[in-house]
Amino acid sequence: MSALGGLKKKRRIQIIVLAVVALTVSTGLIGFAMRDGINFFRAPSQIVAEPPSAAEVFRIGGLVEEGSLVRGQGEQIRFSVTDGAASVPVTFGGVLPDLFAEKQGMVGTGRYVNGVFQASEILAKHDETYMPKEVVDALKEQGVYQEPDASSAVN
Template structure:
């Protein structure tokens, strides 16, 4: 009788371990395309990611770099103060997108150009994504927004 209980307990533990490993594998498989790492322009220039990797890039739109192409194609450069990366985007840009403004884009780095599939711009005149602020602070070029005294 003791042998049967011990064997049953071992079987349950083995089934639980296999189920846990299978569940972990399925979660990892489901998330493989859902996780997009953030990189600053300096990180992209220093260690270019492979062309099949989707990631996020953020910084400031470089002044004088915004060029409207054919149709809805827009080409510009994003910078963190230390390095700049060319960005190409086809689509409608957010209303608050402009030169000298913060942005975050999602896409792939192909042939030294970041091919964006999504562009996010700041929400108001003081908003900047945390990742962009961190990257700018790391480069020593971040300036906190000035308070205008209005509340």
């Protein structure tokens, strides 16, 4: 009877060890798969204060600075994004969203190389009152955010 009890105990330990190994491997695989999908948000003043490495992909957000939008050859576009405290030059080689305009909120994904944010994707506001939460938070932190006028909102 004691030999049978020892076998059961050994089998339970093997199952527990196997479950722990499987859980560790699956957690590692999920983390590995998500490493490229996680993009941290930064405001222009954070980028100027602590420039990220050129290899890091992240999101930048703020207002498109008035008078900074310049269309280049082909689809090349240059503009600056600001949070009221700092401005960061941005280049983008694609088609801008229809609602993209100066003095409006935007969020871009890309890399900061040699003092210029090279965007691979640009997102613009959805309607006249929308602004991404990260942009609102960054503008509030700088003290330049103004609540949208409720009388101008369309229901």
